[in-house]
Amino acid sequence: MAKSIDVSDLDIYYGDFLAVEGVNMHIKARSVTAFIGPSGCGKSTVLRSLNRMHEVIPGAHVQGKVTVDGQSLYDSAVDPVAVRRQIGMVFQRPNPFPTMSIYENVLAGNRLNSKKMKKTEADDIVERSLKGANLWNEVKDRLDKPGMGLSGGQQQRLCIARAIAVEPQVLLMDEPCSALDPISTSAIEDLIHELKSDYTIVIVTHNMQQAARVSDETGFFNLKAAGQPGHLVEFNATPKMFANPDNEATEAYISGRFG
Amino acid sequence: MSTTTDLKTPTPDQLEPLMGGTLPRVAPLLVGVCSVALGALAWLLGLSPVVGVVVAWLGYVLGYTVWSRSVEGSRKATDALMRTLMWTAFVLAMLPLVSLIWTVVARGLPVLTPQFLNDDMSGRALLGVGGGIYHAIMGTVMVTAIAAIIAVPIGLFTAIYLVEYGKNNRLAKVITFLVDVMTGIPSIVAGLFAVALFIVVTGDPLPRLGIGGAIALAVLMLPTVIRSVEEMLKLVPDDLREASYALGVPRWRTIVKVVLPTAVAGIVTGITLAIARVAGETAPLLLILGTARVANWNPFEGPVQTLPVYIFQSLGQTTHFKYGEIWTDRVWGAALFLIIIVMSLNLVARIIGKAFAPKTGR
Numbered sequence: 001m002a003k004s005i006d007v008s009d010l011d012i013y014y015g016d017f018l019a020v021e022g023v024n025m026h027i028k029a030r031s032v033t034a035f036i037g038p039s040g041c042g043k044s045t046v047l048r049s050l051n052r053m054h055e056v057i058p059g060a061h062v063q064g065k066v067t068v069d070g071q072s073l074y075d076s077a078v079d080p081v082a083v084r085r086q087i088g089m090v091f092q093r094p095n096p097f098p099t100m101s102i103y104e105n106v107l108a109g110n111r112l113n114s115k116k117m118k119k120t121e122a123d124d125i126v127e128r129s130l131k132g133a134n135l136w137n138e139v140k141d142r143l144d145k146p147g148m149g150l151s152g153g154q155q156q157r158l159c160i161a162r163a164i165a166v167e168p169q170v171l172l173m174d175e176p177c178s179a180l181d182p183i184s185t186s187a188i189e190d191l192i193h194e195l196k197s198d199y200t201i202v203i204v205t206h207n208m209q210q211a212a213r214v215s216d217e218t219g220f221f222n223l224k225a226a227g228q229p230g231h232l233v234e235f236n237a238t239p240k241m242f243a244n245p246d247n248e249a250t251e252a253y254i255s256g257r258f259g
Numbered sequence: 260m261s262t263t264t265d266l267k268t269p270t271p272d273q274l275e276p277l278m279g280g281t282l283p284r285v286a287p288l289l290v291g292v293c294s295v296a297l298g299a300l301a302w303l304l305g306l307s308p309v310v311g312v313v314v315a316w317l318g319y320v321l322g323y324t325v326w327s328r329s330v331e332g333s334r335k336a337t338d339a340l341m342r343t344l345m346w347t348a349f350v351l352a353m354l355p356l357v358s359l360i361w362t363v364v365a366r367g368l369p370v371l372t373p374q375f376l377n378d379d380m381s382g383r384a385l386l387g388v389g390g391g392i393y394h395a396i397m398g399t400v401m402v403t404a405i406a407a408i409i410a411v412p413i414g415l416f417t418a419i420y421l422v423e424y425g426k427n428n429r430l431a432k433v434i435t436f437l438v439d440v441m442t443g444i445p446s447i448v449a450g451l452f453a454v455a456l457f458i459v460v461t462g463d464p465l466p467r468l469g470i471g472g473a474i475a476l477a478v479l480m481l482p483t484v485i486r487s488v489e490e491m492l493k494l495v496p497d498d499l500r501e502a503s504y505a506l507g508v509p510r511w512r513t514i515v516k517v518v519l520p521t522a523v524a525g526i527v528t529g530i531t532l533a534i535a536r537v538a539g540e541t542a543p544l545l546l547i548l549g550t551a552r553v554a555n556w557n558p559f560e561g562p563v564q565t566l567p568v569y570i571f572q573s574l575g576q577t578t579h580f581k582y583g584e585i586w587t588d589r590v591w592g593a594a595l596f597l598i599i600i601v602m603s604l605n606l607v608a609r610i611i612g613k614a615f616a617p618k619t620g621r
Contacts, residue, residue, distance in 0.1 A: 056504055058426050085507030095498040099520040109506035112516050159502070166506055 002200045003069040003086075003169045004029040005050060010064035011229075012045050012054065019045050021229040023064070025219055032192060032201045034211035034238070037221030037253070042230030043204045044092075044174050046221070050202065051087035051172055052080040068170070085113075088168035092175040094155035096147035096162070103143040105158055106130060109166035125165055133161035134191050153184025160191065164199070171195065173203040177210065189214050208254060212242050220250045280330040287323065294318030319343065360598070367595025370588045376596070380552040380564075387582040392593050394554040395569035399600065402469055402548070402565055403538045405558055406476035411530055413477075414484030421485070422492040423514050441482040449478040450543025457547065467549035469558030472565070475543035480533050487529025491522040524615035531608035535601045541567035566597045 005027040012020040020042035027033045035043040048054040049062050052073060066073040073083055088109075096105045106126045110117065117125075126143065130136040135157040139150070147158055156176060163171060173192075177185040192201060192214045205211050211218055218241040220233045234247045245251045283289075298315025302308055320343050328336035378391030417434065425431030453475035457466035495518050503513040519526070549562030550572060570593045576586040 051505065053501065053505060056501060081504075081507055081509050083507075084505055089501075089505035091498065091501065091505075093498060095496070095502045097499060097502070097517055097521070099517075108503070109508070112503060112506065112508040112512055114512075162502075162506065 002029040002198065004200065005170065005202075006065075006067045007046075007050075008065045008067075010046070010049065010062060010066060012042065012049050012062045013060065014057065015059035018229045020221075021231050023232045025232060025235045027200065027202060028217065029200050030196060030198075031216040032196055032203060032214050034215035034218045035202070035204045035221060036206070036208060036211050036218060037230070037233075038223065039206075040230070041221040041223050043221050045230075046232075047172050047174055047202060047204050048089075050170070051089055052083050053089060055080065085109075085166060086168055087170040087172060088163035088166060089172045090156070090160050090163050090174065090176045092178055094152060094159050094179070096150075096155050096158050098146070098148050100147060101144045102139050102147050102150070102158060105147040106161050106165050108162055129161040129165040130158075132164050132191075132195070133157040134187055135161055151184075153180045153187065156180060156184065156188065157191070160188070164195070168199070170200040170202065173201065175204050175206060178206060185210070208242075212238060218242075220245075220247070220253060222249055222253070279332060282327060282330055286326065290319055290323045290326065294322060316347070363591060363595050363598055366588075366591040367593075370592030371595060375589075375592055379554060385582075387585045390585070390589065392566065392569060392589070392596060394551060395564045395566045395593060396596065396600075397554045397556070398469070398548070398551070398563040399538060399565040399567075399597075401556065401558060402472045402476060402544070402563060403534060405470065405473035406480055406537060407530075407534050409473060410477040410480040410484055410533075414481050414530075414533075415488055415526070417481075417485050418488035418492060419514060421489055423510070423518070438482045438485050441478070442486070444478070445542075446475075446479055446540055447542040447546070449475045450546035452478060453543060453547045466547065467562040468560055469548065469555065469563040471547035472544045472563065473558065475547060476537045476540055479540060479543070480537050483533040483536060484530055487533065488522075488526050491525035491529060492518060494525065495521045524612045527615060528608040528612040531604055531611065535604035535608070538601055538604065539567055539597055541571055544568050545571060566593050566600070569593050570597070 007023050007025045007027070010020070010023040011018060012023075023046055035047060037043050045054065050066060050073075054060050054062065062074060064074075068087070072078070097108055100108060103126055104111065106129050107122055110122075110125065127136060127140075130139065135154060138154060139145075139158075147155065150158060156179070160176070177188055180188070189210065192203065195201060203211075203214065215238045217236065218238045219235040220241070221230050222233045223230050234241065234245060234250045236246065241250065242254060245254065251257075294315045294317075297318040298311040298313075301314040302311035306314075320340065323343065324336050324340045327339045374389065375391040376396070377393050378389050379394035380390050383389070417438075421431050421434060425434070453471040454466065456474065457468065457471045458464060460466075461468075499517055499521060500513055503517045504510070508516070544565050545568055548565060548568060550568075551562040551564040555561050555563045570590055573586050573590045573593065577583050577590065579586060
């Protein structure tokens with residue numbers, strides 16, 4: 001069910017401001033693709049344009065083409081809500097719904113879309129998703145407690161469980177570990193490795209070791225200069241990217257000579 | 260001579276002392292007693308009691324600050340001075356409030372008998388026999404409830420539009436401006452609006468009907484409701500909206516199922532406080548509701564009595580040569596009951612706020 005994504009000549013705007021320019025890439029199905037680069041270079045913006053979350057911000061729009069298995073995302077007949085049902089997202093800060101219990105949080109995607117389901121079916125989805133997010137053993141005895149009562153790392157895994165409960169085809173992760181300690185981070189990286197067999201995963205990260213550890217392919221974004229739009233510098237297989245990149249700027253960034 | 264050792268280990272007298280002088284714990288009490296004595300002395304010397312209080316207060320402020328400065332240093336002295344000033348401001352703010360409640364309770368409580376609450380002003384009440392506020396309580400409840408039924412949905416949906424749909428667009432800016440203007444509308448003008456409206460609707464040159472009062476109150480409530488709901492919706496983090504969108508939930512469902520439940524405690528509190536605020540409104544109701552001596556449950560016909568209007572009209576009778584005292588009692592009784600209604604609405608708002616607040620227990 002995983003799908004591949006093709007991006008061609010993508011320009012992304014906030015109002016009149018061109019934030020990212022001329023992105024071309026092919027994201028393979030059932031693989032992990034990492035976006036790295038300095039702050040403000042548009043990694044998250046590109047990520048958010050992949051499931052049309054970008055346009056939630058007033059004035060934001062894109063030019064160019066994003067196709068998921070041949071279907072153009074920005075076609076005028078495409079319903080953004082339908083896109084987001086297939087392409088899930090995990091955010092930088094854990095954001096469980098404060099009014100809902102752990103159980104309800106996992107089911108939020110189904111329940112909020114008023115999908116009718118039996119109790120056993122719902123229980124199944126909750127257990128499967130929480131197991132998928134490596135959280136089941138920690139919370140199975142307190143599923144009716146508020147999701148906000150969990151620790152930061154557990155909340156983030158709860159958000160991942162919530163995202164995979166609707167069985168998306170692609171999972172976008174926007175710096176999912178930046179607010180977490182090393183142990184929770186490692187739990188989530190393990191999780192990414194497991195999820196890879198079922199989902200196409202795109203992850204934005206500031207942590208280069210993390211990109212090297214989890215990803216199959218890496219895209220490096222950079223700014224030409226301050227005030228200039230961000231652009232994709234290099235897109236390559238991760239081992240090549242970190243051992244022998246084609247571009248000098250990539251090597252400088254990865255080896256820590258700038259940024 | 261020993262410059263190098265100075266750099267490494269400062270001698271004890273080079274360190275800033277961590278301990279300083281401290282006033283004894285009874286110091287404020289001591290200064291307080293002294294300054295009260297001073298004030299009393301001023302009073303005994305023939306000055307007015309008000310001057311005595313001022314003298315005592317000045318004595319306390321100066322005495323304690325100077326003493327603190329000489330023993331504890333200037334930082335603590337400033338702290339003591341500022342703390343005294345803030346307590347003074349607090350007491351000054353509380354004085355009228357406490358005195359008002361005290362007066363109303365003391366004079367109204369004896370009047371509030373079951374008979375007073377269950378009787379209206381029909382029959383021989385005008386001649387000083389019996390008489391009560393039943394009709395006014397029911398009128399207040401009915402008119403305020405209708406006003407809430409009109410204003411709450413409109414206000415709620417306007418606020419939802421402003422926060423969720425109209426972010427920074429021109430229509431939203433115009434609406435926000437108009438709401439701000441509406442906040443400043445004098446209540447008597449709202450009453451005039453209702454009168455003018457119902458002259459047109461009914462053709463009666465002097466319309467008297469409950470719905471008119473309700474509409475006047477709704478006009479006054481609307482900006483308060485919009486503002487408070489708007490603030491509450493703005494407090495809901497965008498993270499939650501995005502989390503919901505990312506699950507493929509449409510916007511309207513996100514608002515209904517995520518945003519509103521998260522903000523419900525504040526919304527309900529704000530609405531209840533807006534209702535409490537208009538329950539005591541007098542001027543517009545005076546214009547459109549007229550005077551009634553018995554409960555009138557039909558909002559579409561005939562005058563309706565409410566508590567504030569009842570108080571106002573009774574006040575005109577307190578100088579009556581024969582029944583003046585009875586009317587005075589009625590004023591205080593009605594005033595106390597009005598305060599009880601408004602206070603219980605405030606309490607209800609707090610309880611609801613607590614009950615609906617998102618839980619974070621483990």
